[in-house]
Amino acid sequence: MITRERSDKVKLICENTTPDGKGIFEINNKRVYIPGILKGEEVEVEKNKRYELKRIITKSPLRIEVKCAQFDRCGGCQYLHMSYESEQDLKKKYINGLMKDIYNNKIPFTFMNNELYYRTKVQMTFKESKRHQLALGLYKENSHDIITVENCLLHNKKANELAIKILAILNKYKLRAYDEETNTGILRHLLIRYSETEDKALVVFVLATKILPKRKDIVKDIIALNMGVETIIENYNIRDTSIVLGEEDKIIYGTGFILDKILGKKFLIGSNTFYQINHEGVEKLYQKAIDKLELKGNETIIDAYCGVGTIGIIASSKAKNVIGIELNRQSIKLAINNAKINGVKNINFIAADATQKLNEMCLTNTKIDAIIMDPPRDGSTKQFISAIHKLKIKKVCYVSCEPTTLKRDLEIFKSLGYEIKSLECVDMFPRTFNVEAITLLGIKK
Numbered sequence: 001m002i003t004r005e006r007s008d009k010v011k012l013i014c015e016n017t018t019p020d021g022k023g024i025f026e027i028n029n030k031r032v033y034i035p036g037i038l039k040g041e042e043v044e045v046e047k048n049k050r051y052e053l054k055r056i057i058t059k060s061p062l063r064i065e066v067k068c069a070q071f072d073r074c075g076g077c078q079y080l081h082m083s084y085e086s087e088q089d090l091k092k093k094y095i096n097g098l099m100k101d102i103y104n105n106k107i108p109f110t111f112m113n114n115e116l117y118y119r120t121k122v123q124m125t126f127k128e129s130k131r132h133q134l135a136l137g138l139y140k141e142n143s144h145d146i147i148t149v150e151n152c153l154l155h156n157k158k159a160n161e162l163a164i165k166i167l168a169i170l171n172k173y174k175l176r177a178y179d180e181e182t183n184t185g186i187l188r189h190l191l192i193r194y195s196e197t198e199d200k201a202l203v204v205f206v207l208a209t210k211i212l213p214k215r216k217d218i219v220k221d222i223i224a225l226n227m228g229v230e231t232i233i234e235n236y237n238i239r240d241t242s243i244v245l246g247e248e249d250k251i252i253y254g255t256g257f258i259l260d261k262i263l264g265k266k267f268l269i270g271s272n273t274f275y276q277i278n279h280e281g282v283e284k285l286y287q288k289a290i291d292k293l294e295l296k297g298n299e300t301i302i303d304a305y306c307g308v309g310t311i312g313i314i315a316s317s318k319a320k321n322v323i324g325i326e327l328n329r330q331s332i333k334l335a336i337n338n339a340k341i342n343g344v345k346n347i348n349f350i351a352a353d354a355t356q357k358l359n360e361m362c363l364t365n366t367k368i369d370a371i372i373m374d375p376p377r378d379g380s381t382k383q384f385i386s387a388i389h390k391l392k393i394k395k396v397c398y399v400s401c402e403p404t405t406l407k408r409d410l411e412i413f414k415s416l417g418y419e420i421k422s423l424e425c426v427d428m429f430p431r432t433f434n435v436e437a438i439t440l441l442g443i444k445k
Protein backbone atom coordinates (compact mmCIF):
# COMPACT_ATOMS: atom_id res chain seq x y z
CA MET A 1 0.00 0.00 0.00
CA ILE A 2 1.38 3.44 -0.93
CA THR A 3 0.65 6.93 0.40
CA ARG A 4 2.52 9.63 -1.49
CA GLU A 5 4.14 12.21 0.85
CA ARG A 6 6.27 14.58 -1.22
CA SER A 7 7.37 14.02 -4.79
CA ASP A 8 10.46 11.95 -3.90
CA LYS A 9 9.25 10.28 -0.71
CA VAL A 10 6.52 7.71 -0.18
CA LYS A 11 5.00 5.95 2.79
CA LEU A 12 4.57 2.20 2.44
CA ILE A 13 3.26 -0.68 4.49
CA CYS A 14 5.32 -3.85 4.50
CA GLU A 15 3.24 -6.73 3.14
CA ASN A 16 5.40 -9.62 4.29
CA THR A 17 8.91 -10.66 5.33
CA THR A 18 11.16 -12.88 3.19
CA PRO A 19 12.85 -15.88 4.84
CA ASP A 20 16.08 -13.86 4.93
CA GLY A 21 14.52 -10.96 6.86
CA LYS A 22 13.73 -8.47 4.06
CA GLY A 23 10.48 -6.54 4.00
CA ILE A 24 8.34 -7.10 0.88
CA PHE A 25 6.60 -4.04 -0.60
CA GLU A 26 4.37 -3.65 -3.62
CA ILE A 27 5.02 -0.42 -5.53
CA ASN A 28 3.35 0.22 -8.90
CA ASN A 29 2.73 -3.51 -9.33
CA LYS A 30 6.41 -4.21 -8.69
CA ARG A 31 7.86 -6.08 -5.73
CA VAL A 32 10.46 -4.12 -3.80
CA TYR A 33 12.56 -5.64 -1.01
CA ILE A 34 13.96 -3.59 1.87
CA PRO A 35 16.23 -5.39 4.37
CA GLY A 36 15.44 -5.21 8.08
CA ILE A 37 11.70 -4.42 7.82
CA LEU A 38 8.98 -6.56 9.36
CA LYS A 39 5.52 -7.44 8.12
CA GLY A 40 2.96 -4.71 8.94
CA GLU A 41 5.52 -1.92 9.54
CA GLU A 42 4.88 1.45 7.94
CA VAL A 43 7.98 3.10 6.53
CA GLU A 44 9.01 6.17 4.62
CA VAL A 45 11.23 5.51 1.63
CA GLU A 46 12.89 7.74 -0.91
CA LYS A 47 13.32 6.81 -4.55
CA ASN A 48 16.79 7.46 -5.82
CA LYS A 49 18.42 4.77 -7.95
CA ARG A 50 16.46 2.38 -5.77
CA TYR A 51 14.07 2.76 -2.85
CA GLU A 52 16.00 3.79 0.27
CA LEU A 53 14.61 3.54 3.77
CA LYS A 54 14.31 6.96 5.46
CA ARG A 55 12.49 6.01 8.67
CA ILE A 56 10.20 3.45 10.23
CA ILE A 57 6.90 5.16 11.05
CA THR A 58 5.04 2.31 12.79
CA LYS A 59 6.99 -0.52 14.38
CA SER A 60 5.93 -4.16 14.51
CA PRO A 61 5.46 -5.64 18.01
CA LEU A 62 7.98 -8.26 16.88
CA ARG A 63 10.73 -5.65 16.41
CA ILE A 64 13.56 -5.58 18.94
CA GLU A 65 16.25 -2.98 19.44
CA VAL A 66 19.10 -3.57 16.99
CA LYS A 67 22.29 -3.75 19.04
CA CYS A 68 24.66 -3.26 16.09
CA ALA A 69 25.23 0.21 14.63
CA GLN A 70 26.19 -1.30 11.26
CA PHE A 71 23.24 -3.67 10.80
CA ASP A 72 21.69 -1.58 7.96
CA ARG A 73 24.96 -1.38 6.05
CA CYS A 74 26.97 -4.54 6.70
CA GLY A 75 24.74 -7.40 5.55
CA GLY A 76 26.52 -9.99 7.70
CA CYS A 77 23.40 -10.56 9.85
CA GLN A 78 19.83 -10.73 8.58
CA TYR A 79 17.73 -10.96 11.74
CA LEU A 80 19.09 -8.57 14.41
CA HIS A 81 15.85 -6.55 14.24
CA MET A 82 13.70 -9.46 15.45
CA SER A 83 13.86 -11.78 18.45
CA TYR A 84 15.66 -15.10 18.09
CA GLU A 85 12.21 -16.77 18.45
CA SER A 86 10.88 -14.83 15.43
CA GLU A 87 13.97 -15.83 13.45
CA GLN A 88 13.34 -19.46 14.42
CA ASP A 89 9.76 -19.24 13.08
CA LEU A 90 11.00 -17.82 9.77
CA LYS A 91 13.65 -20.52 9.42
CA LYS A 92 11.17 -23.31 10.22
CA LYS A 93 8.68 -21.93 7.70
CA TYR A 94 11.35 -21.57 5.02
CA ILE A 95 12.86 -25.05 5.36
CA ASN A 96 9.52 -26.85 5.72
CA GLY A 97 8.20 -24.96 2.66
CA LEU A 98 11.33 -25.66 0.60
CA MET A 99 11.36 -29.38 1.35
CA LYS A 100 7.62 -30.04 1.24
CA ASP A 101 7.59 -31.66 -2.24
CA ILE A 102 10.28 -34.16 -1.27
CA TYR A 103 9.67 -34.65 2.47
CA ASN A 104 6.25 -34.50 4.05
CA ASN A 105 7.04 -34.70 7.77
CA LYS A 106 7.51 -31.72 10.05
CA ILE A 107 11.24 -30.91 10.20
CA PRO A 108 12.62 -30.65 13.76
CA PHE A 109 15.08 -27.87 14.60
CA THR A 110 17.78 -27.64 17.25
CA PHE A 111 18.44 -24.03 18.18
CA MET A 112 21.43 -22.56 20.00
CA ASN A 113 21.70 -21.46 23.63
CA ASN A 114 24.12 -18.77 22.48
CA GLU A 115 22.74 -16.95 19.48
CA LEU A 116 25.44 -14.27 19.65
CA TYR A 117 29.26 -14.22 19.84
CA TYR A 118 29.56 -17.76 18.46
CA ARG A 119 31.86 -17.30 15.43
CA THR A 120 35.27 -18.72 16.27
CA LYS A 121 36.64 -17.62 12.88
CA VAL A 122 36.99 -13.87 12.54
CA GLN A 123 37.96 -12.46 9.17
CA MET A 124 38.24 -8.71 8.83
CA THR A 125 39.65 -6.28 6.29
CA PHE A 126 41.99 -3.38 7.00
CA LYS A 127 41.13 0.14 5.98
CA GLU A 128 42.73 3.50 6.69
CA SER A 129 41.44 6.97 7.51
CA LYS A 130 42.68 10.14 5.83
CA ARG A 131 44.94 10.61 8.85
CA HIS A 132 46.38 7.13 8.26
CA GLN A 133 44.72 5.52 11.27
CA LEU A 134 44.05 1.83 10.64
CA ALA A 135 40.63 0.33 11.23
CA LEU A 136 39.12 -3.11 10.70
CA GLY A 137 35.87 -3.84 8.96
CA LEU A 138 33.70 -6.25 7.05
CA TYR A 139 32.82 -6.08 3.37
CA LYS A 140 29.36 -4.69 2.72
CA GLU A 141 27.21 -7.38 1.11
CA ASN A 142 27.96 -7.82 -2.63
CA SER A 143 30.50 -4.99 -2.67
CA HIS A 144 34.07 -4.11 -1.87
CA ASP A 145 33.10 -1.26 0.48
CA ILE A 146 34.56 -1.91 3.92
CA ILE A 147 32.22 -1.13 6.82
CA THR A 148 34.17 -0.41 10.01
CA VAL A 149 33.08 -2.89 12.68
CA GLU A 150 34.23 -3.11 16.27
CA ASN A 151 32.90 -5.81 18.57
CA CYS A 152 30.84 -7.68 15.96
CA LEU A 153 27.89 -9.39 17.66
CA LEU A 154 28.59 -12.72 15.96
CA HIS A 155 32.34 -12.94 16.60
CA ASN A 156 33.70 -14.71 19.66
CA LYS A 157 34.12 -11.97 22.32
CA LYS A 158 37.76 -12.74 23.05
CA ALA A 159 38.57 -12.70 19.33
CA ASN A 160 36.89 -9.28 19.09
CA GLU A 161 39.01 -8.00 22.00
CA LEU A 162 42.14 -9.44 20.44
CA ALA A 163 41.39 -7.79 17.08
CA ILE A 164 41.07 -4.38 18.79
CA LYS A 165 44.37 -4.84 20.66
CA ILE A 166 46.19 -6.01 17.52
CA LEU A 167 44.86 -2.97 15.66
CA ALA A 168 46.29 -0.68 18.36
CA ILE A 169 49.70 -2.38 18.01
CA LEU A 170 49.68 -1.97 14.22
CA ASN A 171 48.71 1.69 14.61
CA LYS A 172 51.55 2.20 17.09
CA TYR A 173 53.99 1.12 14.36
CA LYS A 174 52.15 3.25 11.77
CA LEU A 175 51.51 0.41 9.36
CA ARG A 176 49.49 1.11 6.22
CA ALA A 177 46.38 -0.63 4.95
CA TYR A 178 46.31 -1.99 1.41
CA ASP A 179 44.26 0.13 -0.98
CA GLU A 180 42.62 -1.85 -3.80
CA GLU A 181 42.14 1.23 -5.99
CA THR A 182 45.74 2.41 -5.95
CA ASN A 183 47.31 -1.00 -5.30
CA THR A 184 49.42 0.51 -2.50
CA GLY A 185 49.87 -0.28 1.19
CA ILE A 186 50.51 -3.54 3.03
CA LEU A 187 47.82 -4.91 5.35
CA ARG A 188 44.87 -6.60 3.63
CA HIS A 189 43.08 -8.79 6.16
CA LEU A 190 43.28 -10.01 9.74
CA LEU A 191 42.14 -13.57 10.40
CA ILE A 192 41.74 -14.97 13.90
CA ARG A 193 40.78 -18.53 14.72
CA TYR A 194 39.82 -19.04 18.32
CA SER A 195 39.59 -22.29 20.25
CA GLU A 196 36.89 -21.94 22.90
CA THR A 197 37.89 -25.18 24.60
CA GLU A 198 41.58 -24.24 24.94
CA ASP A 199 41.29 -20.43 25.06
CA LYS A 200 43.96 -20.15 22.36
CA ALA A 201 44.15 -18.12 19.17
CA LEU A 202 45.76 -18.36 15.74
CA VAL A 203 46.43 -15.03 14.05
CA VAL A 204 47.01 -14.47 10.33
CA PHE A 205 48.07 -11.21 8.69
CA VAL A 206 47.17 -11.25 5.02
CA LEU A 207 49.63 -8.94 3.27
CA ALA A 208 49.91 -7.36 -0.15
CA THR A 209 53.71 -7.35 0.17
CA LYS A 210 56.16 -10.01 1.27
CA ILE A 211 57.42 -8.10 4.28
CA LEU A 212 55.55 -7.11 7.41
CA PRO A 213 57.50 -4.08 8.65
CA LYS A 214 58.36 -4.17 12.38
CA ARG A 215 57.53 -7.88 12.38
CA LYS A 216 59.63 -8.71 15.45
CA ASP A 217 58.18 -5.85 17.52
CA ILE A 218 54.63 -6.67 16.46
CA VAL A 219 55.00 -10.35 17.41
CA LYS A 220 56.55 -9.39 20.74
CA ASP A 221 53.73 -6.96 21.52
CA ILE A 222 51.02 -9.47 20.56
CA ILE A 223 52.50 -12.20 22.75
CA ALA A 224 52.89 -9.68 25.61
CA LEU A 225 49.11 -9.14 25.49
CA ASN A 226 48.81 -12.55 27.13
CA MET A 227 45.59 -13.26 25.28
CA GLY A 228 46.29 -16.85 24.29
CA VAL A 229 47.92 -16.21 20.90
CA GLU A 230 49.77 -19.46 20.18
CA THR A 231 50.79 -18.87 16.60
CA ILE A 232 51.11 -15.99 14.12
CA ILE A 233 51.25 -16.43 10.35
CA GLU A 234 51.95 -14.08 7.48
CA ASN A 235 50.01 -14.86 4.33
CA TYR A 236 50.84 -13.20 1.02
CA ASN A 237 47.98 -12.36 -1.26
CA ILE A 238 49.09 -10.13 -4.09
CA ARG A 239 46.26 -11.14 -6.40
CA ASP A 240 43.36 -8.88 -7.30
CA THR A 241 40.80 -11.20 -5.77
CA SER A 242 37.98 -11.40 -3.26
CA ILE A 243 39.47 -14.63 -1.86
CA VAL A 244 40.99 -13.64 1.47
CA LEU A 245 43.98 -15.98 1.75
CA GLY A 246 46.79 -16.26 -0.77
CA GLU A 247 48.65 -19.50 -1.33
CA GLU A 248 51.93 -18.61 0.40
CA ASP A 249 52.28 -18.68 4.18
CA LYS A 250 55.13 -17.92 6.54
CA ILE A 251 54.84 -18.91 10.18
CA ILE A 252 56.38 -16.07 12.20
CA TYR A 253 55.53 -17.39 15.67
CA GLY A 254 54.58 -20.81 17.05
CA THR A 255 53.75 -23.95 15.06
CA GLY A 256 51.17 -22.60 12.61
CA PHE A 257 48.38 -24.54 14.35
CA ILE A 258 46.16 -24.38 17.41
CA LEU A 259 44.38 -27.20 19.15
CA ASP A 260 40.63 -27.39 19.68
CA LYS A 261 38.37 -30.10 21.06
CA ILE A 262 35.05 -31.36 19.74
CA LEU A 263 33.14 -33.99 21.74
CA GLY A 264 36.30 -34.78 23.67
CA LYS A 265 38.51 -35.38 20.60
CA LYS A 266 41.49 -33.15 19.82
CA PHE A 267 41.87 -31.36 16.49
CA LEU A 268 44.69 -29.23 15.13
CA ILE A 269 43.41 -26.30 13.12
CA GLY A 270 45.44 -24.43 10.50
CA SER A 271 44.89 -21.11 8.76
CA ASN A 272 43.60 -22.43 5.45
CA THR A 273 41.72 -25.62 6.28
CA PHE A 274 37.99 -25.93 6.79
CA TYR A 275 36.81 -26.04 10.41
CA GLN A 276 33.27 -25.45 11.71
CA ILE A 277 32.88 -22.01 13.28
CA ASN A 278 30.25 -22.57 16.00
CA HIS A 279 31.46 -24.76 18.85
CA GLU A 280 28.10 -25.31 20.54
CA GLY A 281 26.52 -26.02 17.14
CA VAL A 282 29.17 -28.39 15.84
CA GLU A 283 28.95 -30.68 18.88
CA LYS A 284 25.19 -30.94 18.42
CA LEU A 285 25.51 -31.41 14.66
CA TYR A 286 28.15 -34.14 14.72
CA GLN A 287 26.49 -36.04 17.57
CA LYS A 288 23.19 -36.13 15.71
CA ALA A 289 24.81 -37.06 12.37
CA ILE A 290 26.73 -39.98 13.91
CA ASP A 291 23.77 -41.17 16.03
CA LYS A 292 21.55 -41.31 12.95
CA LEU A 293 23.69 -44.10 11.46
CA GLU A 294 23.04 -46.36 14.51
CA LEU A 295 26.46 -47.97 14.07
CA LYS A 296 27.05 -51.35 15.72
CA GLY A 297 30.85 -51.39 15.54
CA ASN A 298 31.32 -53.84 12.65
CA GLU A 299 30.80 -51.39 9.77
CA THR A 300 33.14 -49.85 7.22
CA ILE A 301 32.08 -46.26 6.79
CA ILE A 302 33.14 -43.32 4.63
CA ASP A 303 33.51 -39.73 5.85
CA ALA A 304 33.32 -37.90 2.51
CA TYR A 305 34.40 -34.25 2.25
CA CYS A 306 36.04 -34.87 5.63
CA GLY A 307 38.08 -31.66 6.14
CA VAL A 308 40.57 -32.23 8.97
CA GLY A 309 38.91 -35.55 9.81
CA THR A 310 36.55 -34.36 12.53
CA ILE A 311 33.40 -36.45 11.91
CA GLY A 312 35.30 -39.62 10.97
CA ILE A 313 37.60 -39.46 14.01
CA ILE A 314 34.64 -38.92 16.36
CA ALA A 315 32.69 -41.77 14.67
CA SER A 316 35.70 -44.12 14.64
CA SER A 317 34.96 -45.60 18.08
CA LYS A 318 31.58 -46.80 16.77
CA ALA A 319 32.79 -48.40 13.49
CA LYS A 320 35.23 -51.09 12.39
CA ASN A 321 36.92 -48.93 9.75
CA VAL A 322 36.60 -45.37 8.57
CA ILE A 323 37.77 -43.94 5.24
CA GLY A 324 38.07 -40.14 5.08
CA ILE A 325 38.10 -38.50 1.65
CA GLU A 326 39.04 -34.85 1.12
CA LEU A 327 40.36 -32.77 -1.79
CA ASN A 328 42.48 -30.31 0.20
CA ARG A 329 45.92 -31.87 0.81
CA GLN A 330 46.67 -29.61 3.76
CA SER A 331 43.45 -30.80 5.44
CA ILE A 332 44.41 -34.44 4.81
CA LYS A 333 47.84 -33.89 6.40
CA LEU A 334 46.13 -32.45 9.47
CA ALA A 335 43.52 -35.23 9.47
CA ILE A 336 46.28 -37.89 9.59
CA ASN A 337 47.91 -36.02 12.44
CA ASN A 338 44.56 -35.58 14.21
CA ALA A 339 43.95 -39.34 14.09
CA LYS A 340 47.43 -39.85 15.59
CA ILE A 341 46.98 -37.42 18.50
CA ASN A 342 43.68 -39.12 19.37
CA GLY A 343 45.22 -42.60 19.15
CA VAL A 344 42.70 -43.57 16.44
CA LYS A 345 44.05 -46.45 14.35
CA ASN A 346 41.01 -47.61 12.35
CA ILE A 347 40.85 -44.59 10.04
CA ASN A 348 42.55 -43.94 6.68
CA PHE A 349 42.55 -40.65 4.87
CA ILE A 350 42.66 -40.24 1.11
CA ALA A 351 43.49 -36.97 -0.63
CA ALA A 352 41.20 -37.07 -3.66
CA ASP A 353 38.15 -35.68 -5.33
CA ALA A 354 35.27 -37.44 -3.58
CA THR A 355 33.45 -38.31 -6.82
CA GLN A 356 36.57 -39.73 -8.45
CA LYS A 357 37.42 -41.81 -5.37
CA LEU A 358 33.92 -43.26 -5.10
CA ASN A 359 33.95 -44.18 -8.79
CA GLU A 360 37.24 -46.04 -8.23
CA MET A 361 35.61 -47.89 -5.32
CA CYS A 362 32.83 -48.95 -7.71
CA LEU A 363 35.45 -50.53 -10.02
CA THR A 364 36.91 -52.57 -7.14
CA ASN A 365 33.44 -53.19 -5.67
CA THR A 366 34.58 -52.02 -2.21
CA LYS A 367 32.13 -52.97 0.53
CA ILE A 368 30.88 -49.88 2.34
CA ASP A 369 28.11 -50.06 4.94
CA ALA A 370 27.42 -46.40 5.53
CA ILE A 371 28.55 -42.96 4.40
CA ILE A 372 28.54 -39.52 5.96
CA MET A 373 28.85 -36.76 3.39
CA ASP A 374 29.37 -33.09 4.21
CA PRO A 375 30.03 -31.27 0.92
CA PRO A 376 30.61 -27.52 0.44
CA ARG A 377 27.72 -25.13 -0.29
CA ASP A 378 27.54 -26.19 -3.95
CA GLY A 379 26.51 -29.65 -2.81
CA SER A 380 27.67 -32.96 -4.25
CA THR A 381 27.59 -34.37 -7.81
CA LYS A 382 25.21 -36.65 -9.66
CA GLN A 383 28.14 -39.03 -10.29
CA PHE A 384 29.00 -39.16 -6.57
CA ILE A 385 25.39 -40.02 -5.68
CA SER A 386 25.24 -42.62 -8.50
CA ALA A 387 28.41 -44.22 -7.12
CA ILE A 388 26.77 -44.49 -3.66
CA HIS A 389 23.89 -46.26 -5.38
CA LYS A 390 26.22 -48.58 -7.35
CA LEU A 391 28.10 -49.45 -4.15
CA LYS A 392 24.69 -50.33 -2.62
CA ILE A 393 25.48 -48.25 0.48
CA LYS A 394 22.50 -48.82 2.76
CA LYS A 395 22.77 -45.79 5.03
CA VAL A 396 23.64 -42.28 3.93
CA CYS A 397 23.89 -39.34 6.32
CA TYR A 398 23.98 -36.10 4.34
CA VAL A 399 25.17 -33.04 6.30
CA SER A 400 24.51 -29.83 4.39
CA CYS A 401 25.00 -26.10 4.95
CA GLU A 402 22.95 -25.10 1.89
CA PRO A 403 19.32 -26.25 1.80
CA THR A 404 18.79 -25.52 -1.93
CA THR A 405 21.65 -27.74 -3.13
CA LEU A 406 20.66 -30.33 -0.51
CA LYS A 407 17.17 -30.46 -2.02
CA ARG A 408 18.61 -30.86 -5.53
CA ASP A 409 20.82 -33.75 -4.36
CA LEU A 410 18.01 -35.41 -2.37
CA GLU A 411 15.94 -35.47 -5.56
CA ILE A 412 18.77 -37.40 -7.26
CA PHE A 413 18.92 -39.86 -4.34
CA LYS A 414 15.15 -40.35 -4.57
CA SER A 415 15.30 -40.98 -8.34
CA LEU A 416 17.78 -43.80 -7.62
CA GLY A 417 15.51 -45.53 -5.11
CA TYR A 418 16.63 -43.96 -1.82
CA GLU A 419 14.09 -42.63 0.65
CA ILE A 420 14.48 -39.90 3.26
CA LYS A 421 14.26 -41.57 6.67
CA SER A 422 14.67 -38.35 8.61
CA LEU A 423 15.53 -34.73 8.01
CA GLU A 424 16.34 -32.19 10.73
CA CYS A 425 18.11 -28.87 11.11
CA VAL A 426 20.71 -27.48 13.49
CA ASP A 427 20.83 -23.68 13.66
CA MET A 428 24.61 -23.35 13.40
CA PHE A 429 24.49 -19.72 12.24
CA PRO A 430 21.97 -17.77 14.37
CA ARG A 431 21.07 -14.22 13.29
CA THR A 432 22.01 -15.10 9.69
CA PHE A 433 20.08 -16.74 6.88
CA ASN A 434 22.07 -19.97 7.08
CA VAL A 435 21.15 -23.26 8.62
CA GLU A 436 22.67 -26.72 8.68
CA ALA A 437 20.61 -29.81 7.82
CA ILE A 438 21.15 -33.50 8.52
CA THR A 439 19.33 -36.03 6.34
CA LEU A 440 19.34 -39.78 6.78
CA LEU A 441 18.68 -41.75 3.61
CA GLY A 442 18.11 -45.45 3.15
CA ILE A 443 17.33 -47.77 0.23
CA LYS A 444 13.57 -48.10 -0.29
CA LYS A 445 12.39 -51.65 0.29
Ligand SMILES: C[S@@+](CC[C@H](N)C(=O)[O-])C[C@H]1O[C@@H](n2cnc3c(N)ncnc32)[C@H](O)[C@@H]1O
Pocket: 274, 275, 276, 304, 305, 306, 307, 308, 309, 310, 311, 325, 326, 327, 328, 331, 352, 353, 354, 355, 374, 375, 376, 377, 401
Ligand atom coordinates in the same frame (compact mmCIF):
# COMPACT_ATOMS: atom_id res chain seq x y z
C1 LIG B 1 31.57 -28.20 4.53
S1 LIG B 1 33.26 -28.71 4.59
C2 LIG B 1 33.12 -30.08 5.68
C3 LIG B 1 34.38 -30.54 6.33
C4 LIG B 1 34.23 -31.44 7.54
N1 LIG B 1 33.26 -32.48 7.33
C5 LIG B 1 33.93 -30.64 8.78
O1 LIG B 1 32.80 -30.70 9.30
O2 LIG B 1 34.84 -29.94 9.27
C6 LIG B 1 33.49 -29.39 3.00
C7 LIG B 1 34.86 -29.96 2.73
O3 LIG B 1 34.84 -30.53 1.42
C8 LIG B 1 36.10 -30.35 0.81
N2 LIG B 1 35.90 -30.51 -0.64
C9 LIG B 1 35.48 -29.60 -1.54
N3 LIG B 1 35.35 -30.16 -2.75
C10 LIG B 1 35.70 -31.47 -2.63
C11 LIG B 1 35.77 -32.55 -3.54
N4 LIG B 1 35.45 -32.41 -4.82
N5 LIG B 1 36.16 -33.76 -3.06
C12 LIG B 1 36.50 -33.92 -1.75
N6 LIG B 1 36.46 -32.91 -0.85
C13 LIG B 1 36.06 -31.70 -1.27
C14 LIG B 1 36.51 -28.96 1.27
O4 LIG B 1 37.92 -28.80 1.16
C15 LIG B 1 36.01 -28.96 2.72
O5 LIG B 1 37.02 -29.41 3.60
